[in-house]
Amino acid sequence: MSPKFARLSAAVVSATSLFTAVSANATNGYFIEGTGPKAQAMAGVGIALPQDALAAANNPAGTALVGDRLDIGMTWFSPDRSAKIRGNQAGADGSYDGNDKSGFVIPELGYTRTLSPSLSYGVAVYGNGGMNTGYASNPFAAFGSSGAAGVDLSQLFITPSLAYRPTPDHAFGIAATFAVQRFEAKGLQAFDNPYVSASAGNVTNRGHDTSHGWGIKLGWIGRLHENLSFGLTWSSEIETGDFDRYRGLFADGGGFDIPESYGAGLSWNATQNLTLAADWQRILYSDTGSVGNSLALLFAGKPLGADGGPGFGWQDVDVTKLGAAYRLNDALTLRAGISHAEQPIPATEVFINILAPGVIEDHMSLGADWNTSIGEFTVSYTHAFENTVQGTNSIPATFGGGEAELRMDQDILRFGWSRAF
Template identity: 55%
Template structure:
């Protein structure tokens, strides 16, 4: 038990280094390097101890008595905006990449307590968003300094999984989330707020909250495994320093999400997998309320980013090329969360990417140690504005664009 506590402490301390990211909206497309190589397909698979972040039942199907998984991802998003037809002279192209890249660590540990009971802990970044415009799109309205936001979310999930029989396992996870946020260079939006002093340049604020995860994995036929998982909405503390920006006086809860998947071992060397995930962005007012929808920024019915709920579809393949060497590939597609009428405010949060392609591999150095690598490309996507800039800001259209590249390295040790 003392060994578990030492590992858990190391995991918690490592979480202090998390940086922002954005893929399916602002949720990551995959947790763990192995899953990244298959575009995030995880619902019906037991990749590693970090699989509990997606489906807590997965740790019941790990083969090792104990294992530790560590990884780091180099993430480089490219964000930009194009404004046209504006009456206040802000037409032009804007580059949101003054902060260019991010490093994202992850750690997980799992142990079989008995033939039927397993437990573990996983630390990972579930979501985030960053923009940094040195050429401030809002400068003509009186904004000063770089414009942008930085949202970082760190999740720690403790999991218990119970094997009902040889075919089926259930899992329960309890998640603690710590998120932090900062907005700069958006002073002109203070005029739309119930508290203009808490809209921009208030430094970094933090909030925390708790949620639960439930999961199931079951072998339903020879070589076929199904999985399903549900993660509750997480009611977090408000960002008090930005009570004039986010609806509900700084509220920024984590939306409910759930999904299902299938894995099919076609032949001993080849496994195909498919996942579906639903992310309820529309249930969080600060994310879902449209700009100029109702009350002022910060109010319960105040303006927000106008995001919709999305479905995410993932396909992946894993092939054991030879003893100790496994190859992976995958592709994912998600609905567009940002309507064309909401692009102006989303210059700050252009989470528009819909398609990802991934490749990856693992190599067993020996019976206890394995290294993995994965590369993911998020294909360039542009949402063109339609009646997107309010007349109070001079009208016209804002088009927002993003593409991404990320490279991940992982290490697994079994003991």
């Protein structure tokens, strides 16, 4: 084994080990907004604008365009989530704080290498998304639950990529993505009985469980004009196997596959120093039963955990991102971006989503790169603006009726270091 490959292997193992100890609350539903500190500083833009060795997470064709480099990043993620219940005849009315844990650390690592003028390879290790809530005061206590309530979902992606650049103006990429998920649910005893679940005893307080699986990514980036590039990317659904310990909670016996997504992007070098970019992404949450199926199925005779059983009722979303990078001088580049995501949680599905209040829609990012003799340092700050979803016919009569409300905002601070070889 070469010394360079040994160092890379050790770094990947270290990053993978670190991921087992963290959880995240992502922003576009439960998908992370952007991968890599440079992309995050531009609100996640990256489909047609690869900038670092984590480019394959956004578009595997980017591996051909970033050169030989190592990128390491670290994110401090701080979500603020809460829920309210009103008009409930079972006595659940109140305000509930979901911030039992309020800060999370998310690492990432990327490495790319050029094999020839037309062929490059790389590996990216990153968190794709997740969801965490912790309610010390249990919103479901009036229905028979006890103790603190909440869920803890984290996802790790390892994406080796291969990119082919047949001409200077076009690059094509393919990547195999290995995904690992970790999940735990607490305080859901109200749903853990034979009348509600197809597998009572496997709904809540079963500790952490893991699942894993493989998917693929495809991508293309083409220069359409001297200063204008266009990109396309697609990520397959990842069948990750079942969370067996929670086969009475998730549809299809504990299934929780990672949804398919695809997107397009533009990058324009408006001047010698100013680059503008835009991405559009679509995430197909509704194709994953545990995420997309409605809770209403429970009252149509489909218990939790059954084949085709109830889920969180999330709908597909479109995400639009706009970003800018301005090179102030050879040492300093300034970055900024805004993004908007459609709302994944319908007003009728708010009750069950007290556990997963992914209601954020709008983000703003600022950041900068500082080039030094020991590498390039990147810092970014993103604010996810507060958003509230008011329930409409959201609490079934079986649970006493009334309405639930979800609220969330987030702050994201990201640091990165990179070195070109």
